[in-house]
Amino acid sequence: MSEQDYFSLLGLPCAFAVAPVDLESAWKRASLAVHPDRFATASPAEKRVAMQWSSRVNEAYRVLKSPLLRARYLCELAGIDLQVETNTAMSPAFLMQQMEWHEQLESIQASPNAAELAAFEAELHQSLTDLISQVEHLLDAKNYLEAAVRIREWMFLDKLIAQLRAIET
Structure with a gap:
């Protein structure tokens, strides 16, 4: 399974502003493509990969659905560690x-x-x-x-x- 960012995985532009309807549509489309039920007759290895992809698609949806998690994720993609446990610096x-x-x-x-x-x-x-x-x-x-x-x-x-x-x- 290649490492794709969540936006690419769902076919969305990599930006903070994501229309909920577009996110929902992209998630449904990706979920259908990798849903484990589609691989019921596949080999055990293919079933395992389908399950991994399905989990990743669901995680992408969970993160991108939340504006706060999406903002944090965009910073992480840019290599910025928010250090939420240790960095309390504020203006x-x-x-x-x-x-x-x-x-x-x-x-x-x-x-x-x-x-x-x-x-x-x-x-x-x-x-x-x-x-x-x-x-x-x-x-x-x-x-x-x-x-x-x-x-x-x-x-x-x-x-x-x-x-x-x-x-x-």
Whole structure:
């Protein structure tokens, strides 16, 4: 099995912007071509290869379907290791914003208020939307190092939104 990037495997352009309908169509087409059922009468080796290809097509779909995973993958293709476990470097402005958001979250946790919760969630979603737009622009410009910084910020925002949603339930 040759190593193809996920975009090539599914016949898609290598870009952050992927239309969900195009991704779904490409995945279905690739899945049908390599589905193990098509190789029911094949040799054990051919069945094994079909299973490997099917797994790879499904993994490609899983990664490309998620905008965050797709952004991370594009950086990886460019040779950029996000070092998410060890690199916490972020801009001073984002670090200050991060501290403010944590304080807001703690305040809401201490005394939940539906209106404050909704306003804070809207603020976080707007920040996330802006950040995703920045990441897309940076990836299109092939500025992978700066995109990696923004992607780490995106991951922080995702985590914060999940913490906020935990309060809501």
